[in-house]
Amino acid sequence: MTADEPDAALPGLARAASRRSGAAARARRAKQAAPVEIAEVGPVARVLVDLPLAHLDRTFDYAVPASMADQVRPGVRVKVRFAGQDVDGYVVERAAASDHDGQLAPLRRLVSAEPVLTPAVAELCRRIAERYAGVSADVRRLAVPPRHATTEKEPSPPAAPLGTVQLRDELWDAYPAAPAFWRRLRTGGSPRAVWAAAPGEDWPLLLAHLAAVTLAGGRGTVICVPDHRDVARVDAALRELLGPDQHVTLQAEAGPGPRYRDFLQVSRGARKIVVGTRSAAFAPVHDLGLVVVWDDGDDLHAEPRAPYPHTREVLLERAEIEGCAALVGGFSRSVEAEQLLRTGWAKEIAAPRETIRDxxxxxxxxxxxxxxxxxxxxxxxxxxxxxxxxxxxxxxxxxxxxxxxYVLRLACDRCRTPARCSACAGPLELTGATTPPRCRWCATASPDWACAECGGRGLRAPVVxxxxxxxxxxxxxxxxxxxxxxxxxxxxxxxxxxxxxxxxxxxxxxxxxxxxxxxxxxxxxxxxxxxxxxxxxxxxxxxxxxxxxxxxxxxxxxxxxxxxxxxxxxxxxxxxxxxxxxxxxxxxARLPPATRVATIRGEPGALDDALTLLALPEHGDVLGPLAPLPGSGDEEERAVVRVPRAEGAALSAALGELQRLRSARKLDPVRVQVDPLEI
The missing domain is CATH 3.40.50.300 (P-loop containing nucleotide triphosphate hydrolases)
Known part of the structure; x- marks a missing residue:
């Protein structure tokens, strides 16, 4: 055998490998093309496909293979074939027939038999996407955490026996209107209130009391607070009042495994009390009786990802869907909470003046x-x-x-001219008592700084x-x-x-x-x-x-x-x-919440297209477009759309239709934000 004989054999080996690969591909295609036996009962599955495209934000019908018939039910995750690729989706319904005239494609795979998207949460996601002119797939990502297969195989332990709980109704003695609220909760009612907490109040313990009252009536509670420190306080109060293993905390800091474990305890009905931050508003609590948002004016309640829903609005929408009680509480009162009182949607719970003075x-x-x-x-x-x-x-x-x-800005002690860096003209700051001034932008030290206006070398600190x-x-x-x-x-x-x-x-x-x-x-x-x-x-x-x-x-x-x-x-x-x-x-001044407002941001051409396609409600008007501020580095323009509050639903519908048209025509992107905290 010569040295080059192995090289001579390579083309033959390559051809053989190519034939085997082609045969495998043909076998896969034949398997996919082979007829699939379809389930006899409920042969059609209506699936919400996880696609970020507004014009495809609806259910699609797929055939249910007989092999999956016993496991495919509303709320489970599946894989389906869509536009030539496998995509994720959720089954929301089994039906006997489809409106589609042609042959339905079968479900490709059952990802999990665990129903994680309840009908109530699916409807909530749809309404929130509609209200904020977004795509329901984006809302579902907020509502359902990523699957953790190992955790899913573990059973959820049942809640510990509740035993005798001292409900401590006296906690609410400072609030004359409170007894009527929690008594209705105890008897299965659905009261709605705005709570003005008095200074020094142990608000986590009072919220734990309401959750205990609701649980005593056989119903569940969702409590949403701004951050993890507030979650820890309510968690401790619930443990004090109800004991361990009666509630879960839902927050991203827990990590994927523990977070999914807690989520499954709720979706399986093992826990009926949920405490958490923004995403906890979507927790699939069984027999929901009360939703609570604490300190709703905190901007941490505003979701920074599209479609930018606010926790307060999610929970109030959920109270409407599931017919449960709602409480908006805080030491201060947002203008939106005041609007709930003015419209009669909620009643006030407040302490008398003499209690506050004491x-x-x-x-x-x-x-x-x-x-x-x-x-x-x-x-x-x-x-x-x-x-x-x-x-x-x-x-x-x-x-x-x-x-x-330490000292965030410096100025000349003689003429008050702001102190600037000689290298980049950025503002000077002090980071400690013995450190020389340095630039906040480029970090260049300026130990020999002198004022360019008057020559002074003294510095003062207008902002520390x-x-x-x-x-x-x-x-x-x-x-x-x-x-x-x-x-x-x-x-x-x-x-x-x-x-x-x-x-x-x-x-x-x-x-x-x-x-x-x-x-x-x-x-x-x-x-x-x-x-x-x-x-x-x-x-x-x-x-x-x-x-x-x-x-x-x-x-x-x-x-x-x-x-x-x-x-x-x-x-x-x-x-x-x-x-x-x-x-x-x-x-x-025609500002929120008396009006409904949306902002549309994008590059000049994209924004102009969006405003041309937007069908404004009858009394709507457009402010702008506004060019970006000089020196901001932002290339996007902004327009503000404003309508009377009564036409808020019409504005959301018009913006939703705009998003569908843009998506279908593949136009340049714009960012739509309904009811932003800042205009």
């Missing part, structure tokens, strides 16, 4: 008294120092500051963060410990020992026995945000901080005009009145 005292240090002339460059004014000193004699003190970091505030308080109240909570270093709780806690809004830890004093620094900064919801959001953040006071505690807001409506509402603890005034002003 729980917290709130004062404001106005702008005129913001700085002590003898305090020099001090960050914290005298009024705040006095309040902190008074509080430390009694327990921990919370100081809320709007910004994280929590780290600088903690530094100053640590020096002023040594040796009292000072801890911070912000960014990626958020504390969940602190003990009852005397300490100063400096936190950014939303990152305030819960004190074991409540704070003796809460100081709200730089109130003007939250009010100065360029947003329609700036005042509403500022009041919500302040209210949540003040609510952490212990009974008889004090709060001080520093750095704002005492006559500002939001600060006045905080002092009087009149968030309901503030929400009412906001609602009136927005109605006059």
């Amino acid at each position: 729980r917290a005292l709130v004062a404001v240090a106005g702008a005129a008294r913001l700085r002590d002339p003898f305090a020099g460059a001090g960050r914290v004014p005298t009024e705040a120092h006095d309040a902190v000193r008074w509080g430390l004699e009694r327990g921990p003190v919370l100081v809320q500051t709007p910004r994280a970091g 963060g929590d780290a600088r505030t903690a530094d100053e308080l640590g020096r002023a109240f040594a040796p009292v410990p000072v801890v911070t909570s912000s960014g990626d270093r958020v504390r969940a709780t602190v003990d009852a020992e005397r300490r100063i806690v400096v936190a950014t809004p939303g990152a305030e830890p819960v004190a074991e026995e409540g704070y003796a004093v809460v100081v709200l620094l730089d109130a003007w900064l939250l009010l100065a945000r360029d947003s329609m919801r700036a005042a509403e959001e500022a009041l919500r953040r302040w209210s949540n901080a003040v609510a952490l006071l212990r009974p008889g505690g004090r709060a001080l807001a520093v750095g704002g005009d005492p006559a500002t409506p939001a600060l006045q509402a905080l002092v009087r603890w009149d968030q309901a009145g503030f929400a009412g005034r906001e609602a009136d002003e927005r109605r006059e």
Whole structure:
């Protein structure tokens, strides 16, 4: 044998391999073309196909093979052939016949016999997609977690015996209207309410009480809260009241296996109480009796993925579908919650004024008294120092500051010109007490900075963060410990020992026995945000901080005009009145929620096509298109579509039809967002 004989054999081997491959392909095609025996009973399966195309957002009929007849039922996952490829889908119905005239393609494969999409949740996904002009496949991805095959094979243990539960109805004694609500829950009713929680309230325990009352009547509960720290608090309250193994928590942080395990416990009926964040609103709870959304004004309730639904709207839609009770609660009140009361959809649960006065005292240090002339460059004014000193004699003190970091912006101490980097003209900042100024954009250090306007070398700090505030308080109240909570270093709780806690809004830890004093620094900064919801959001953040006071505690807001409506509402603890005034002003200005609004974003040509195809309702109007702000780097234009609230359904329908036309014609993409938090 010569050295090149093996090479000479390669073409023959290649031809043989090609013949075998071709034979295998022909065998597969023959198998696929062979007639499949179809089920005799319910031979047609209506399938929702997981495709992100608006013009294909409907059910398609497929034949049910006899081999799958016993396992294919509503809610199971299947594989189907669609447009020449295998795609995922959910069976929503078995039928005796199809409207399709031709021969139906059979289901390719039963992915799982586990019914994970209940009829009620499937209908909820359809309605939410319709309301937000989206595709139901995108909503189903929010509702049903990815399959975890190993977990699915495990049985779900039944709930532990409930035993005797002390329902502790006295928890609601501060709210005269509350007994009527939970008594109707106990007897199987479906009341709807907006709850204005009083400062210092242990709201997780009160929500756990409502879940226990609902469970005692044989029904389930879904409780949605903004973040994982709130989930942990409600979880602990439910364990305290009902014991272990009576509820589950649904949140992405749990990981795919544990999350799917908890989901299956709910879908199989082993648990009837669910606590979680946004996606928990779709939990397939059996015999649902109550849905709750806590702090609905928090922007964490707004889904950042298409079609951008809001937890509050999902739960209210679900209450309509399943005929269950609904509760919207919080220390502050959103304008949307106020709208529920004005339309009569819900009733109010609130504490009387004397109860609120006994729980917290709130004062404001106005702008005129913001700085002590003898305090020099001090960050914290005298009024705040006095309040902190008074509080430390009694327990921990919370100081809320709007910004994280050390010194976020610098300016010339002589002429107030903003300090800029010599390399890229970015803003200068300080990251610590001994570090030189550096650029926030390119990180270039500027130890020899000089003002380009006046030549001055002194720097002042118009905006500082929590780290600088903690530094100053640590020096002023040594040796009292000072801890911070912000960014990626958020504390969940602190003990009852005397300490100063400096936190950014939303990152305030819960004190074991409540704070003796809460100081709200730089109130003007939250009010100065360029947003329609700036005042509403500022009041919500302040209210949540003040609510952490212990009974008889004090709060001080520093750095704002005492006559500002939001600060006045905080002092009087009149968030309901503030929400009412906001609602009136927005109605006059034709802003949400008095109107229904949608934004359409896209490149200029795509946006122009979309506006041309959009069939506006009778009283609708278009604001824009608006060009992107100079220097923003954004190439998209934006248009705002506005209609009266009564035509909101018509607007959603028109936008949905627009999406279907664009999808069918393969036009350039645009992003449609109905009822966005910011316009």
